[in-house]
Amino acid sequence: MNENATVKSAAESGSKPHTTRDTVNRRFSVAPMMDWTTSDCRVFHRLMSRHTLLYTEMVTTGALIHGDAARHLDYDASEHPVALQLGGSNPKELATCARMAQEWGYDEVNLNVGCPSDRVQNNMIGACLMEFPERVAECLAEMQAAVHIPVTVKHRLGIDDLDSFEHLHRFVETVKQSGCTSFTIHARKAILDGLSPKENRDIPPLMYDRVYRIKQLFPELEVVINGGIKTLEECDTHLQQVDGVMIGREAYQNPWPLLSQVDSRYFGDDHAIPSRLETAEAFIPHLERRLAQGAPLYAVVKHLLGLFHGQRGGKQFRRYLSENGHKRDAAVDTFRAALALVQG
Incomplete structure (x- = not known):
């Protein structure tokens, strides 16, 4: 495949994915963001960093199973390493979509347990699943049984009144029984009753210490921290406590200072930095x-x-x-x- 070809041709020809369970480096990643982290955005980001893990927008299982799967799954070969984020709560459907991700050559498939919008709540998708850790564990177990690429989860600290550290601890303890070993934690809870998705990105307070505590209590897990992080200096501080950092809006709104530096800073690649x-x-x-x-x-x-x-x-x-x-x-x-x- 030439460097300008899309991965669609590889998927259609039956080529096998090139990653296995433990080969994705999540030390620095750009968060999945609806309407923002499209394929065009990811191609742009890749021009500044060869190693940053890039995520798609969240794609629901229904959109892949009953809609135009190619439109959602197609991407440019230059985007690797790239992960597909799924939204859903039906274990069998998520397993089907995980297989589709693998067939299309994605490096990872991630389950969204953090989106707070009304639309996804009504379909048991996103942050509302924080209330049902057993269901999340079942979903992740089915997904892992279906593929050999990494299966990960991204979630909040909690939702509404289910916001104690004890609840978060039980959530992680339950979900890790699925065999999932990589948890990306947005260091805010989601308020599903009363706040919009936009407000949920700013109003609930950041509690980084809770993410740190999860890493301390579950040292065997890979813990990636997300939420409100804007500078590489902040990343350095977090990386003293956790395994990886995921940046969202700042990486989109002011990408060059971050993405042009991370390869040398976190991945040991001192290639020439483009202006x-x-x-x-x-x-x-x-x-x-x-x-x-x-x-x-x-x-x-x-x-x-x-x-x-x-x-x-x-x-x-x-x-x-x-x-x-x-x-x-x-x-x-x-x-x-x-x-x-x-x-x-």
Whole structure:
């Protein structure tokens, strides 16, 4: 497969995944974020870091089993290592979707036990599963039995009144009986009755110490911490207590200071660091392919709006794309014109 091919061709040809249970490095990862961590975003992020583990948006089991699976599963070969995050609570359906992830060559499959939206609650998906650790354990056990790639879980500290450390401890103790050994913990609880998903990302207080305690009590588990982390210096502090750090919004809104440094800092790879402008220019071949496929320009380049955050011309770059990227005739030249605003 050439470097520009999508993995769809590999999946259709029956090629086997190249990862096994313990080969994914989760020391630094970018969180799954709805509408943000699309394939276009992941291709962009990969230009800055060769080793950061990237996650898809959450995909529900229903969307894969009853919808257009290829649309949700297709991705660019450059995105590896890449993990598919699933939303669901039916063990058999999750096992089916885990097999699909493996067939499409994903490096990991992750179960979402953290999303607080009403839509997923009504379908027993996401954070509401914190109330049912036995069900989560059953789901993870079925998924692991179906595949040989890593199966992991991402969850909150708790939900609503089920927010004590004792409940969190019991949740982890129960879920680990499934054989799952990697837990990514968002260091906030979710308030399902009264807060929107956006508010749930900010209002519940961060309690990093609870994540640290889980690692102390379960040293055999891999524990990755998530929530409110913005700098590599903060990552360094967390990594004294846990095994990995997952960053969400900051990695999307201001990606270059983080992703351009993590390979040398955490993965022992001292390759040359691309500049912001070099990163943007390296994205152009992907942009050209996507435009040729019929994708609107702004839908592809919106993931780069934070690339020049805090830099001279950065506001003009964002404004130009926001004002012109939606136009019917927007093309690569539109993106190049925006880049010229940060070159002057």
